Amino acid sequence: MEDERFNRKNTTVYNLSYHIIWCPKYRRKVLQKGVDTRLKELLHIKAKEREWTIKSLEVMPDHVHIFISASPNDSVKAIVGALKGFTARCLRHEFPYLKTKIPSMWTRSYYVESVGHISESTIKKYIADQKTSQRQ
Secondary structure (H helix, E strand, O other), X not given: OOOOOOEEEOOEEEOOEEEEEEOEHXXXXXXXXXXXXXXXXXXXXXHHHHOOEEEEEEEEOXXXXXXXXXXXXXXXXXXXXXXXXXXXXXXXXXXXXXXXHOOOOEOOOOEEEEEOOOOHHHHHHHHHOHHHHHHO
């Protein structure tokens, strides 16, 4: 049985996932009253188009949490740029009042943390133990 954690493409085996958080401009509470539902739909559309997997997603009135996996060919900056750019265009078109609430949909900043199956301390120990295990 193959381990479902891993993805394969050509010569690469990988397991890359990111927890990303971003906010509307001025952290305005505009992600509600239908905007939140449509935002979730749009994020799934873009992820499917780019072959990314959304593992978890929650939209709060003033920020977005997404846990997403992607290939090594996709930088975090490209992922965030694609998600924010696509959703900003669509939401501002579909909900014109957003244009009067905020000058742009999203702040330029975001938070990202890489998330893996193995903890940071386990990886550090594994690397540190390489020389000693090689001698045996």
